[in-house]
Amino acid sequence: MTCRDVSRFLREYFEDELVPAERQDIEAHIAECENCRTYLTQYQDTIKAAQLACEDANVADLPEDLVKAVIAAIAQERR
Numbered sequence: 001m002t003c004r005d006v007s008r009f010l011r012e013y014f015e016d017e018l019v020p021a022e023r024q025d026i027e028a029h030i031a032e033c034e035n036c037r038t039y040l041t042q043y044q045d046t047i048k049a050a051q052l053a054c055e056d057a058n059v060a061d062l063p064e065d066l067v068k069a070v071i072a073a074i075a076q077e078r079r
């Protein structure tokens with residue numbers, strides 16, 4: 001599991017679509033990787049902000065494009 005893998009699976013992680021083994025791999029990586037912890041926090045903040053913006057939306061209802069744009073923006077910030 002690399003940082004790249006984590007960012008790729010993050011959406012599924014939050015939507016609870018991962019099989020337990022994948023989830024464990026991600027959690028194990030995050031526990032050891034400060035970069036990914038920061039990334040996760042930013043992602044959660046972004047999701048929360050988006051949910052506040054459109055009240056009863058949940059992550060699964062957010063437009064795919066929006067989520068991708070957010071992930072791309074965060075990835076750029078990390079460089």
Ligand SMILES: [Zn+2]
Binds near residue numbers: 029033034035036
């Ligand atoms: Zn990482």
